[in-house]
Amino acid sequence: MLFIKNIFKYLLFLLIFAFYTGCIPSPKPEMSVINKKTINTENALKRTFEKKEKYVVIEKDFDILYGGKNENEIKKELLLLHVKKKEDYKIGVGDKFNVFVYGEPELNIKGAVVKPDGTVTLQLVGDVTIAGLSVNEAMKELSFKLRKFLINPIISLVLYELKSESFTILGKINEPGRYAITNNSKVIDSIAMAQGLSIGIFENNTVELANLEHAYIRRDNKVLPVNFIELVRKGNPLHNIPLEDKDYIYIPSALNSEVYVLGEVKEPGHFGFKEKMTLVQLITYAKGYKTNANIDEVAIIRGNLTNPIVYVANLKKIIEGKQKDFRIKPNDIVFIASSKLGDWNTVLALIMPSLDAVLNTFLLREIVTGD
Known part of the structure; x- marks a missing residue:
């Protein structure tokens, strides 16, 4: 009798053991980590975009590296810029x-x-x-x-x-180029020296070709907080600061919706904006990222460079399906560094030489084609 009870307990134990082990899932292979040295980044990005056409989110789901200055900070900086150190x-x-x-x-x-x-x-x-x-x-x-x-x-x-002091003004003005600075030259004078903003014909109407919202003035690799809409449209004297040697002014076109990819991509440059464009799609246009690219932190710079919002997306997680793709807007600048992103001033110093080169190429194309 005791022997039968022991057999019964043994069988019961095996039954319970089999039940619990059957509920435990077999281990799944780990998600493969992207090997940036061997992967074809362009093809990987294309596959990711095809799978995630509807898998996109708005900016609020991403970290912000730089959120812009408030009105008081901008005013204080502009007042200091009015004091020219002669x-x-x-x-x-x-x-x-x-x-x-x-x-x-x-x-x-x-x-x-x-x-x-x-x-x-x-x-x-x-x-x-x-x-x-x-x-x-x-x-x-x-x-x-x-x-x-x-x-x-x-x-x-x-x-x-x-x-001996001069400034450069390029973009949608009638006579772009380099001009000498007089003793009292200010930003509004730069537009006058260049014979005013460009005007053209669009859909049988005379239109101003300058995009003042995204115009900027750069000094020593720093974009100054001059708002060209406040200056030109509203005549706000606070934004009419004195010019200094080597100032660089750029006024983009209002008729072009360009987006830019700079940094560690295979073919950096500007691309025509398309509806529902995403970060992955845009980097695909640039033929993918280089092997030394830091795809954990991709900066998306939105708005006027004088006071932008800078978002940070993890491209690696987007490709792996761990993070949603980022929706691109007209005039966005995407920047991929080779190392960890610093603060906004560091990022700006890194992107400006590349952005200048891209814009100069773009302007040269416009001159050649007559657009």
């Missing part, structure tokens, strides 16, 4: 001055020009080298030279045209 300016060849000698009107000169050898000609003393000096240093040098002829001479130099 005391640091160094005189250069071609600069023009009015020279005033106190109590000696016959020695005054209107339109004195710094010659190619860096000198300016002053009565009594002849040529004096002032190129490379600040205005105050030049006045002291000229006063020193005049002491041989006058007692305690007082000289004033008034700059009115700085040929």
